[in-house]
Amino acid sequence: MRLSKRGEYGLRAMIMLAGTPEKDASLPMVQIKEISQREQISAKFLEQILLTLKNAGLLHSKMGIGGGYYLAKPPSEISLGQIFRTLDGPVAPIKCVSQMAYEPCGCPDEQTCGLRMVMGDVRNAIANILDHTTLADVAKRQSDTRKKLGIK
Amino acid sequence: MRLSKRGEYGLRAMIMLAGTPEKDASLPMVQIKEISQREQISAKFLEQILLTLKNAGLLHSKMGIGGGYYLAKPPSEISLGQIFRTLDGPVAPIKCVSQMAYEPCGCPDEQTCGLRMVMGDVRNAIANILDHTTLADVAKRQSDTRKKLGIK
DNA sequence: AAAAAGTCTATTTATACAATAGACTTTATT
DNA sequence: AATAAAGTCTATTGTATAAATAGACTTTTT
Incomplete structure (x- = not known):
């Protein structure tokens, strides 16, 4: 039941974006280069992933100097399920139980x-976990854990 | 989060074995050929899968005429988790959360x-679902569903 | 001895994942 | 206007894993 690298990197990047505080009342913009360095990911590969996320409407971007990526919506309105499905496809282990992308499998009688x-x-x-966990939830959980451990 | 064909076929075969009633007070033995026909699976591919399951101690077999496969234990003592892991490996989407096959992933700090x-x-x-669902549970659920629908 | 089953391992083929490459566009700055 | 710093887009390559096929071998029953 593996999460692909695309999914992993994309989720990490989005979580990072959600945890990036706004500077100077401006948008919390982050560059590919910065993410790839912080998370040890190939910049070129990340590029594709962020583009996909952008085309899915989860990220916005700004070109040129001072540009970068930022979340298209508040972290509380982006679920991990949306990110996951965009990068890794349906959540269902088998097509015939997929809600978002149903297809019959080969069994003689689906009902039984x-x-x-x-x-x-x-x-x-x-799906319950991924669709009910937002980037805001993850960010909070992270900071609560840090607080509890007295880190940073 | 896909289940592989190996996993799918293996699970189907085991479920079928669990639903096969004993004939004449003898062991409920089923041949590769029969399973492959009933489930529309390549016999050669199934062969490998059943062998793997046998080597994992989940199936027993008997060679020669009148031979075939049968469950190594009562259906109530074989969980879907055992079958799944044998054929598809760890349940965890990412190595660093695997209980059975932990490995560090690349994140800076695992704790947070x-x-x-x-x-x-x-x-x-x-894991909760797969480890707490036995072949007996699946067989019961199937027959309950059939009963409820008035089928067969 | 022959037939019907499973055993074992190697090989091939197909697919999907991961990564790399390179030419292009936009925007800010000087 | 020129340049540099960002993202955009699509194609290609490499690699791993999954899926399937092949074939020679062993065991058991009749």
Whole structure:
């Protein structure tokens, strides 16, 4: 049940953006280069990922000097599910239980297929977490943990 | 978060084995050929999968005429998690949250990594379902559904 | 001895993931 | 106007994994 590198890097970048405080009442803009260095990711690969996220409407960007990326919406309105699906596709382990991209699988009878029932549960469990966790939730959880540990 | 074909076929086969009633007080033995036909799976591919499951101690087999495969333990003692891990590897979406196969991922600080926290939740949600669902549970659910629908 | 089953390992093919490359566009600054 | 610093876009390559196929071998029953 692996998360791809694209998904991992994209989620990391978005989480980082959500945790970047606004400077001087301006937008919290971050460059590809900065993210790739902080997270140890190939800049070229990240570029593609952020572009995809931009085209999906989750990021905005500004070209030219002083430009960079910033969240298209407040962190509380961007769920991890949106990011995940944009980069990794459907959450469902098997197509016949996908809500966003249903396709029949090969079983003789979907209604009574035991595998389908269980995988439906798995899909729902994953989707519940990813769709109900926003970037704001993650940022808060991180800072709460830091506080609790007395770090930084 | 896809389930591989190996995983899918293996799970289907095991579920089928769990639903096969014993005939004449003998072991409920089923041949590769029969499973592959009923489930529309390449016999050669299934062969590998069942062998893997056998080597993992989940299936037993008998060679020669009248032979075939049968569950190594009662259906109530085989969880879907065991089958899944045997065929598809760790449940965790990211290595650093795997209980069975931990490996550090690249984040600067694991303790405060937001992605890791969420993926830990996802791992637990999936593992809870797969590890607490046995083949007997699946068989029961299937037959209950059939009964409710008045099928067969 | 023959037939019907599983065993084992190697090889091939297909697909998807990960990464790299390079030419192009926009914007700010000088 | 020129230059530099950013993002844009698409194509290509490399690599790993998944999926499938192949074939020679072993065991068991009749």
